[in-house]
Amino acid sequence: MALRVNDFFNFLDTIAPLKIAEERDVNGLQIGSLLDPVKGVLLAVDPSLSALQEADKRGFNLVITHHPLFYHPLTQIDRDTLQGKIISFAIERKINLLSWHTPLDKLTFGVSTTLAQKLGWETENFVIQEKEGVGWGRIVKFQNYVKLGNLAEEIKEKLKTWVMLVGDAQEEINSLALCGGSGGFLKEHLKKLGLNTLLTSDVKYHLAKDSLQEGFNFIIIDHGLGESFVLEVLKEKIDAHIREIGFFIPVEIYLERSPYQLI
Numbered sequence: 411m412a413l414r415v416n417d418f419f420n421f422l423d424t425i426a427p428l429k430i431a432e433e434r435d436v437n438g439l440q441i442g443s444l445l446d447p448v449k450g451v452l453l454a455v456d457p458s459l460s461a462l463q464e465a466d467k468r469g470f471n472l473v474i475t476h477h478p479l480f481y482h483p484l485t486q487i488d489r490d491t492l493q494g495k496i497i498s499f500a501i502e503r504k505i506n507l508l509s510w511h512t513p514l515d516k517l518t519f520g521v522s523t524t525l526a527q528k529l530g531w532e533t534e535n536f537v538i539q540e541k542e543g544v545g546w547g548r549i550v551k552f553q554n555y556v557k558l559g560n561l562a563e564e565i566k567e568k569l570k571t572w573v574m575l576v577g578d579a580q581e582e583i584n585s586l587a588l589c590g591g592s593g594g595f596l597k598e599h600l601k602k603l604g605l606n607t608l609l610t611s612d613v614k615y616h617l618a619k620d621s622l623q624e625g626f627n628f629i630i631i632d633h634g635l636g637e638s639f640v641l642e643v644l645k646e647k648i649d650a651h652i653r654e655i656g657f658f659i660p661v662e663i664y665l666e667r668s669p670y671q672l673i
Contacts, residue, residue: 412447426513436478442506478509521590524639577627
């Protein structure tokens with residue numbers, strides 16, 4: 411008897427149900443067969459060619475990513491494009507690809523909470539709560555006021571990454587919200603809650619410029635890094651499940667460097 415891709419699909423659907431995914435989100439099997447026996451599991455943020463190559467190098471045949479490979483319907487598979495190379499490599503090397511996207515964004519143990527935990531912060535409510543235990547973004551309150559610039563430096567040090575700041579570095583705050591992915595859409599909700607600071611990624615120029623004039627602050631980090639910490643919790647849960655049902659299958663995390671370099 412062996413654990414198959416479908417067993418991992420079903421487990422993920424138990425801990426992060428697909429029914430809470432956003433309507434147009436893409437989740438589940440991307441490439442492969444749900445019936446394939448699993449030799450090893452690689453967890454990654456992105457379904458990159460390097461992630462698939464790493465899985466193949468380790469002899470693993472299941473890659474579980476946060477971001478999906480396919481956001482739009484395919485009209486062709488061109489092996490000269492990056493996406494075509496990824497698809498071809500996965501099929502040729504018999505690597506199965508599952509993605510689990512917005513369900514992992516929206517849970518209490520998900521992307522935003524794990525980012526907060528990495529920073530040593532305790533979270534309170536969701537910024538937008540859809541139902542019990544499900545929502546977008548998390549709110550953090552500090553015991554003391556801290557200067558925005560000092561907080562950005564603390565984040566930079568703890569995460570070992572670049573940080574960009576939109577706002578007055580001398581402003582003192584005692585609360586903020588965070589969203590591990592691209593959370594600019596939370597701004598107006600936060601203003602209604604009386605919060606004026608968001609730690610997130612991928613803030614566009616016009617949003618940043620308008621926010622600066624409005625007195626709303628952004629602390630911006632790399633998107634992939636901000637969403638990577640949920641992989642640690644996912645590994646723990648998958649490892650525990652495998653042991654509980656009496657199997658041993660290696661589960662490892664693959665991290666990639668930020669594509670951005672600050673010169």
